[in-house]
Amino acid sequence: MEKSIHSTQHAAFLKVLRQARRRAGLTQIQLAKKIDETQTFVSKCERGEMRIDVVELRPFVRHSGCR
Numbered sequence: 001m002e003k004s005i006h007s008t009q010h011a012a013f014l015k016v017l018r019q020a021r022r023r024a025g026l027t028q029i030q031l032a033k034k035i036d037e038t039q040t041f042v043s044k045c046e047r048g049e050m051r052i053d054v055v056e057l058r059p060f061v062r063h064s065g066c067r
Contacts, residue, residue, distance in 0.1 A: 006048070010048060010051075011048070014045075014046060014047070014048050017045070017046060017060060017064070018046045020060075020061075020064040020065055021042075021046075021060075021064040023064075023065060024063070024064045024065040026063070026064060028042040028043055028046070031060070031063060031064060034059070034063040035059035035060065035063055036059075037059075045060070
């Protein structure tokens, strides 16, 4: 398994994360408010500039409808 944050699996994960937020009808700003983070944090996570761990992922999943 690739260790790079630029793996195809990571890119696919980011796509799902972004799509879930959009399907939930949320902007990055709205999601950021729901998870008590900044819009910049959400943006960096979605673009792959920042890797999120499981603890940080949980609020994304809960509030974006990703199942």
